[in-house]
Amino acid sequence: MRHPSFRLTPSRALGAVVLVLAVLALLVWVPNDTASGYVVSKRGRVSIGDAMAPALAFGLLALSGLLILWETRNFDAPGQSDRRGPALLAVMLGICAAALTVMIWAGPLAVALLNPDETYRNLRDAAPWKHIGFVVGGTGLVTGLITLVEHRYSWAALAIGLATVLVLIGAFDLAFDDLLLPPNGDQ
Amino acid sequence: MTDLLNYIGLGIMAVLNGPALFEIGGIGLPVALVMLAAGLFTGIAVGATPGLAGPMAMAISLPLLISAFGFTPDALLPVFAFLIGIMKGATLGGAVPAILFNLPGTPDAMMTTLDGHPMARNGQPRRALRIAQLSSVAGDSFSDIVLFVCAPFLAVVVESYLDLPEKTALLILSISFIAAVMGASVGKGLLSVGLGLIVAYIASGNDLTPRLTMGFDALDAGVPLIAAILGVLIVGEIFATLETLWRNNRALDVKTETHGTAQDGLAPGDLKRITPVVVRGALIGTVIGALPGVGSTLAATLSYSLGARRARRIAGAQPFGSGAPEGIAATEAANSAVSGANLIPVLSLGIPGNAAAVFLILAADSIGGFNPGPAVFAMPEGETNPQLVVAFGIFTLMAIGNLLNWTVGGAVMRSMSVLARVPATRLLPVVLLVSLTAIYVQETSMFAVWATLAFGVLGYGMRRLAVPVLPFVIAFILAGPLERSAREAFSATGADPWFLFSSPTSVILLLMAVAALIFLGRDG
Numbered sequence: 001m002r003h004p005s006f007r008l009t010p011s012r013a014l015g016a017v018v019l020v021l022a023v024l025a026l027l028v029w030v031p032n033d034t035a036s037g038y039v040v041s042k043r044g045r046v047s048i049g050d051a052m053a054p055a056l057a058f059g060l061l062a063l064s065g066l067l068i069l070w071e072t073r074n075f076d077a078p079g080q081s082d083r084r085g086p087a088l089l090a091v092m093l094g095i096c097a098a099a100l101t102v103m104i105w106a107g108p109l110a111v112a113l114l115n116p117d118e119t120y121r122n123l124r125d126a127a128p129w130k131h132i133g134f135v136v137g138g139t140g141l142v143t144g145l146i147t148l149v150e151h152r153y154s155w156a157a158l159a160i161g162l163a164t165v166l167v168l169i170g171a172f173d174l175a176f177d178d179l180l181l182p183p184n185g186d187q
Numbered sequence: 188m189t190d191l192l193n194y195i196g197l198g199i200m201a202v203l204n205g206p207a208l209f210e211i212g213g214i215g216l217p218v219a220l221v222m223l224a225a226g227l228f229t230g231i232a233v234g235a236t237p238g239l240a241g242p243m244a245m246a247i248s249l250p251l252l253i254s255a256f257g258f259t260p261d262a263l264l265p266v267f268a269f270l271i272g273i274m275k276g277a278t279l280g281g282a283v284p285a286i287l288f289n290l291p292g293t294p295d296a297m298m299t300t301l302d303g304h305p306m307a308r309n310g311q312p313r314r315a316l317r318i319a320q321l322s323s324v325a326g327d328s329f330s331d332i333v334l335f336v337c338a339p340f341l342a343v344v345v346e347s348y349l350d351l352p353e354k355t356a357l358l359i360l361s362i363s364f365i366a367a368v369m370g371a372s373v374g375k376g377l378l379s380v381g382l383g384l385i386v387a388y389i390a391s392g393n394d395l396t397p398r399l400t401m402g403f404d405a406l407d408a409g410v411p412l413i414a415a416i417l418g419v420l421i422v423g424e425i426f427a428t429l430e431t432l433w434r435n436n437r438a439l440d441v442k443t444e445t446h447g448t449a450q451d452g453l454a455p456g457d458l459k460r461i462t463p464v465v466v467r468g469a470l471i472g473t474v475i476g477a478l479p480g481v482g483s484t485l486a487a488t489l490s491y492s493l494g495a496r497r498a499r500r501i502a503g504a505q506p507f508g509s510g511a512p513e514g515i516a517a518t519e520a521a522n523s524a525v526s527g528a529n530l531i532p533v534l535s536l537g538i539p540g541n542a543a544a545v546f547l548i549l550a551a552d553s554i555g556g557f558n559p560g561p562a563v564f565a566m567p568e569g570e571t572n573p574q575l576v577v578a579f580g581i582f583t584l585m586a587i588g589n590l591l592n593w594t595v596g597g598a599v600m601r602s603m604s605v606l607a608r609v610p611a612t613r614l615l616p617v618v619l620l621v622s623l624t625a626i627y628v629q630e631t632s633m634f635a636v637w638a639t640l641a642f643g644v645l646g647y648g649m650r651r652l653a654v655p656v657l658p659f660v661i662a663f664i665l666a667g668p669l670e671r672s673a674r675e676a677f678s679a680t681g682a683d684p685w686f687l688f689s690s691p692t693s694v695i696l697l698l699m700a701v702a703a704l705i706f707l708g709r710d711g
Contacts, residue, residue: 011375014652018378033401035394039682046682050392053670054399057388061381067374088430089647096619096640104633138620145616149433157613164617168624176254182624185631 011072019065026058088148095144103137104183124184131169134181138165190566197571198579201264202587219268222252223584226269227591228599230276234283235603237290238428238611239618241277242542245270246417247621249546250629253553260556260573264580270550271581274543275327275588278483278523279596282319284607286515287312295483295522298491302507302514309510313601317453318512319519320597322465326520328589329469330476330527334534335582337477342535342564351676352686356696358669359687361479361538362662363700367707368478369655377704379654382645383662384669386410391667393674405634413626414638415663416549419656420542421622422639423646425615430647432612454512461516464494468517472524479532479540479661483525490521527585533559534578537668538661545660553629 036049108120110132115123123129142161147153172179207215208222226248233244252269256262281296286303299319306315349357366376390397390409400406468490475486494517495507505511530547532538537560539545551557556573563574623636630636649656680686688694 010652014378014654015374022381029399029401034392034398035396036392045678048670048674048677050394050398053392053666053673054385054388057381057384057666060377061385064374064377064381067377068372069374071372071374084434085430085651088433089426089644092426092429093640093644100633100636134624138624141623142616142620145429145619146613149429149612149616151433160613160617161620164620168621171251172254172624172628179254179628180631182627182636183633185627186633 009072011068015065015068015072017065018068019062022058022062022065026055026062030054030058091148092145095148096141099137099141099144100182101137102140103133104186105133106136107133107183124180130181130184131173133183134169135162135165137182138168194566194572194575195579197576198581199583201576201580202268202583205264206261219264219580219584220587222265223268223272223588224591226272227276227588227596228272229269230273230278231280231283231596231599232276232603232606233273234277234280234296235600236280236606236609236614237284237288238609238614240424240542241273242546243421243424243618243622244273244277245543245546246421247618247625248273249550249553250413250625252550254628256554258554260554260577262554263551263557263577264584266550266554267547267577267581268584270543270547271584271588274526275585275592276596276599278327278526279320279323279592279600280603281522282323282515282519283316283600283604286315286319287604288607290607295487295525296518297484298487298518298522299515301491301518302509302511305508306510306512306515311452311510313452314454314457314512315510315515316600317597318457318461318515320592320600321458322461322468322516322519323523324589324592324596325465326469326472326522326524327527327592330473330524331582331585331589333473333477334527334530334585338531338535338578339564341531342561345536346561346565349692350690351672351679352689353693353696355669355672355676356687356693356700357536358538358665358672360696360700360703361532361536362658362665362669364703364707365479365540365658365661367703369658371653371655373704375652375654376658379649379656379658380662383659384666386415386659387663387666388670391670411626411630411632411635411638412549412552412663413629414635415642416545416660417622417626418639418642419646419649419659420545422619422643423648423650423656425619425622426643426647427650428611429615432615457512461512464490464513464516465520467493468520469524472521473528475521476525476528476540477531479529479538483522483541486521486525487518490517493517534563534581536560539664540661542657542660545657545664548664 030051034049034051034054036051038049038052038055040047040049107124107129111118111120111123111129120129139158139161142164143157146157146160150157169181173181202219203217205217205219208218209216229244230241233239233241248269252266253262256265281291282299282303285291285296285299286307289300289304291297291300303315303319362380366380367373369376389399390406392398397407471490472483472486475489476483491507491514494513498504498507498511498513507514526543529540529544532540533544533547537548537558539548548559551559557563557577558574563578565572566575623639626639627633627636646656649659676686677683680689683689687697
């Protein structure tokens with residue numbers, strides 16, 4: 001059985017990963033993704049190049065990785081052993097991604113089905129078309145997350161989601177002529 | 188001296204003589220004052236709602252405020268008024284659920300539960316709230332006075348005695364200090380700082396080809412400032428809190444109710460009892476608040492511990508933890524005194540020390556015409572410095588905010604107790620949608636929304652691995668000034684690679700940076 005102090009705890013793994021990634025970035029990313037070097041000489045004038053600051057920042061990152069490993073050399077809390085946290089985060093992100101995708105496509109889809117002579121781009125500033133994506137996607141986002149955290153679906157969650165988007169439409173869209181709700185600025 | 192008085196007068200007039208938003212009885216109400224009151228009441232409501240915090244409300248309201256007031260210098264005071272109102276109100280409101288429901292509305296109100304809730308359970312919730320209000324506003328007012336005196340003085344000293352190499356060294360010291368004092372360890376503090384610097388350096392260089400974009404066109408303009416800050420600070424917090432609620436079966440929503448008795452209210456002798464504790468708490472909070480990155484929780488803990496130790500030594504004194512008025516006063520005076528003093532490094536040096544200060548800098552950056560730093564307090568001969576007028580306008584707003592807190596703050600606090608019943612499980616998803624919408628409205632790009640979610644994941648991961656998030660945000664903001672100042676210092680010293688060691692002052696500042704990392708850090 002290994003000595004408990006040598007267990008791979010989250011902090012030790014973090015220190016090791018940070019150290020490796022920082023060294024890789026210093027050797028590969030910074031030199032290949034900056035146009036000038038650490039120091040630039042133009043017409044006899046020497047100045048600091050674009051690579052200097054990122055290189056120092058990655059150097060600091062490597063140092064932080066080493067320090068984390070040093071700080072946890074004798075003892076480190078093992079941390080949470082279950083994987084429910086990352087799994088829940090993945091579900092929350094899934095709900096957000098699905099809701100935003102619906103937000104982007106619900107309006108164009110509604111126009112294509114109900115008003116095929118027009119394009120969504122032409123109607124993106126016309127009610128109700130401009131609100132369809134935001135209402136459906138926004139309500140879905142709030143309702144989905146409440147349902148997830150409360151472990152059950154409720155009509156109250158749906159009502160809260162709907163009320164939130166209606167208040168936001170009132171606050172941003174009706175109160176200001178020049179503001180665009182998502183996703184109408186990208187269309 | 189006459190110039191200074193003139194500027195103070197101009198600052199006060201900028202607030203009081205601003206355009207009227209509406210009239211009451213034929214008297215026009217200046218827009219900045221109306222926004223200050225609105226921000227203050229919003230802040231008390233936000234502080235009184237568990238799961239919400241002042242920075243969240245500041246983040247959500249900033250795009251709305253900018254949309255309403257535009258990008259002209261005239262927008263500065265109304266926008267600052269609302270944000271300062273939130274900052275002051277949230278500090279006060281955090282005590283409400285802490286006292287009534289044993290549930291701190293804001294993290295710095297945690298210590299208020301120790302004596303505030305027992306006093307409320309003993310049938311004196313109004314007395315506890317009143318003591319909290321008086322102590323909190325006294326601490327806040329004291330630290331504001333220190334701010335008014337110290338910020339201009341510090342700025343003048345910095346501008347007179349520090350050249351470019353020393354200013355670079357000062358920025359390095361600030362970042363090192365924040366990395367050392369925040370979070371579980373120096374290594375994790377430095378990790379947070381390093382990440383903030385790297386994200387800020389994406390596509391922000393001098394070359395025509397943007398650096399560190401990995402070929403992604405979407406990154407050619409750099410990472411949207413608001414997406415990075417709100418993602419790590421707000422969305423990350425929402426994800427982490429939702430997970431905690433999900434794991435603990437809504438433990439944050441468990442509340443213990445209290446009811447008042449006929450003898451409720453400030454008791455005779457209470458003011459005399461709490462005065463020395465408030466003075467001590469205000470001093471502790473102000474000193475700690477003036478240091479960037481050292482939070483109000485430390486000030487409250489220190490003040491409470493000192494008070495408790497003193498109470499144990501005095502025969503017949505009510506022990507802390509049993510509903511002692513001194514316990515509430517020690518905590519509230521100290522945590523509120525942090526907020527004013529935290530603006531000393533912001534206004535005089537442009538270095539934000541806490542999340543609220545980050546949003547004030549973000550507002551100044553978005554609107555333009557006001558760049559927090561030593562230049563704000565410059566008094567050029569023969570011309571008026573508009574930034575100094577705005578600075579004294581801000582001081583005026585803070586003083587009026589304190590006046591409102593002294594007078595109507597208590598009544599507003601009591602009326603907000605109903606908000607503590609709002610379940611966080613339902614509130615946080617709403618806050619998430621509001622934040623994402625506000626970001627979209629400001630950036631008009633779905634990329635900014637996706638980027639915010641990505642930074643939210645980073646913020647969540649940092650919280651779960653005990654990596655502090657505030658150093659990331661502060662380093663992200665200071666990355667530009669740090670690189671700019673280093674470039675200018677390098678050029679100004681004739682490309683001297685040792686420019687940071689060119690003067691005794693910069694060497695001392697660098698030694699202090701190293702000393703901060705060695706001596707102030709907490710091991711593991």
